[in-house]
Amino acid sequence: MTIFNRNPLDLNPQGRPAMPDATPTYADAKRPQPVSTTPIAGAPMTTSVISKALKVTGQLESTENIQIDGEVEGDVRGVCVKVGQGAKVKGTVSGEEVELAGTVDGKIEAKKVLLTGTAHMSGDVVHQDIRIESGAFIDGHCRPEAGKAKPVQAAFKPVAIEKSV
Amino acid sequence: MFALARRANPAPLPVSQLERALTVTGHLETEGEVHIHGTIRGRIDADRLIVAADGTVEGDIVANDVRIAGRMNGRIFALSVTLDPTAKVAARIFHNSVTIANGARFEGRMPWRPPQYFASLAQLPETQP
Numbered sequence: 279m280t281i282f283n284r285n286p287l288d289l290n291p292q293g294r295p296a297m298p299d300a301t302p303t304y305a306d307a308k309r310p311q312p313v314s315t316t317p318i319a320g321a322p323m324t325t326s327v328i329s330k331a332l333k334v335t336g337q338l339e340s341t342e343n344i345q346i347d348g349e350v351e352g353d354v355r356g357v358c359v360k361v362g363q364g365a366k367v368k369g370t371v372s373g374e375e376v377e378l379a380g381t382v383d384g385k386i387e388a389k390k391v392l393l394t395g396t397a398h399m400s401g402d403v404v405h406q407d408i409r410i411e412s413g414a415f416i417d418g419h420c421r422p423e424a425g426k427a428k429p430v431q432a433a434f435k436p437v438a439i440e441k442s443v
Numbered sequence: 444m445f446a447l448a449r450r451a452n453p454a455p456l457p458v459s460q461l462e463r464a465l466t467v468t469g470h471l472e473t474e475g476e477v478h479i480h481g482t483i484r485g486r487i488d489a490d491r492l493i494v495a496a497d498g499t500v501e502g503d504i505v506a507n508d509v510r511i512a513g514r515m516n517g518r519i520f521a522l523s524v525t526l527d528p529t530a531k532v533a534a535r536i537f538h539n540s541v542t543i544a545n546g547a548r549f550e551g552r553m554p555w556r557p558p559q560y561f562a563s564l565a566q567l568p569e570t571q572p
Contacts, residue, residue, distance in 0.1 A: 326464070326481065327457075329456065329473070331456040331457060331459070331474055332471060332475070333472040334467060334469060334470070334471050335469045336467060336470055336485055337469055338466075338467050340465040340466070342464035348459070356465075
C-alpha cells in the first residue's frame with residue numbers, strides 16, 4: 279500500500295532524490311573560458327610576425343620564432359629569427375638560427391647564419407655555421423666562435439601582474 | 444596626424460602577430476593592425492589593436508579601435524574601445540565610445556572625449572583628470 283504513495287522521484291537506484299547533474303553555477307557563468315591560442319606543450323613553435331607596416335623601438339625577446347618584415351630599432355632575440363626582404367634592424371640579432379634577407383645595422387650572433395642574396399649586413403657576424411649567397415652585402419667581420427654563440431635564454435619568465443585588477 | 448587621418452587610407456596592411464612567447468619592451472608603431480598574444484611593455488600606436496586573452500600590455504595604447512580580451516595596465520586612447528568578457532583591465536580609458544562585455548574586469552576612469560581630441564593626439568597628455 280505504502281509503495282503507491284511514494285513520490286516516483288525518490289525511487290532512483292541510489293535511493294536518493296534525482297538531481298540534474300550539470301547545474302550551471304554562478305562561477306561558470308561569470309568565467310567564460312579564454313578563447314584559443316593557448317599553446318599546448320609539444321605544440322609546434324609559433325612565429326611572431328612584425329609586419330612591414332610595424333616599427334618597433336625597443337627590445338624583442340622570444341623563446342620561439344620571430345619573423346621581421348618591418349623595422350626594429352633595438353635588440354632581437356629568438357630561436358629562429360628571419361629578417362625578411364625590405365626589413366630593417368638596427369641592433370643585435372641573436373638566436374639559434376638567423377636568416378637575413380633584409381638590412382641589419384649592428385650585429386648578428388647565431389649558431390647558424392644565412393645571408394641571402396638580398397641581405398645587407400653592416401657589422402659583425404658571430405657564427406658557428408654560415409652560408410652566404412651570391413649578392414649579399416657584408417661590411418664587417420665574420421667571426422666563427424665555436425660554442426660561444428649565446429644560447430637562447432632557457433628561462434623565460436612569464437610576466438607576473440602584481441596588481442589585483 | 445593621428446587616428447582620423449589614417450582612416451582615409453583604406454588599403455589593408457598586413458597584420459602583425461605577436462605570439463605568446465614574445466616580449467617587447469619599447470614602442471610599437473604601425474598604421475595597420477596588431478594582434479598581441481604576448482607581453483608588451485611600453486607604448487603602442489596602431490590603427491587597430493587586439494589584445495588576445497593571453498596577451499598583456501603595460502603602458503599606453505593609442506589607436507582607432509582597441510579590443511581587449513587579455514590584461515592591460517596603463518592608459519588607452521581610442522575612438523572605440525571594447526573589453527571582452529575575459530578582459531582584466533586597470534586603466535584610464537579615454538574614449539569616444541566604449542563597450543564593456545559582461546564579465547570583464549575593469550578598474551579605472553573612463554572619461555568621454557570628442558573625436559577631435561584623438562585626431563590631434565600626437566603627444567600624450569601627461570596630466571589627466
